[in-house]
Amino acid sequence: MTFRIGLGFDAHEFEEGKPLYLGGILIKHHEGLKGHSDGDVLLHAITDALLSAIGEPDIGELFSDKDVRWKNASSEIFLKEALRRTREKGYSIVNLDCVLVLDSPKISPLKSAIVENLSKIMQVDKSCISIKGKTREGFCKEKGVVCYCVILLSHEG
């Protein structure tokens, strides 16, 4: 059995009046995340973690923000392509651990819906997915959301 680890990072600024998507879920909030696609910072970080674990080009190279096909696109498309490449290379997901850095909205009441949705998209058990929200503790002014994610993959043989 061999293992590969992948680290993903992403950050998006808030924009007034945009819908907020986190982990593929539409969240009631007065502002959303700026971006060429739907701005789903969590799905972007997971996509990049998967792609780097399997040695593929990163999300910006595969889905350029200059490409009109990805304008306002659902980020599930990016994650599903990364998952397809992961499985094509014979890897399975062992676990996924994500940290969202933001002051609002609070992540704890949204956590189970996000984990449920990620489990459905990624076809992994909910017990293998961890999401936590962390605030900035007031040390810098909030302008957006930052996300870190690590993923562990295994391969038979």
Ligand SMILES: [Zn+2]
């Ligand atoms: Zn992004």
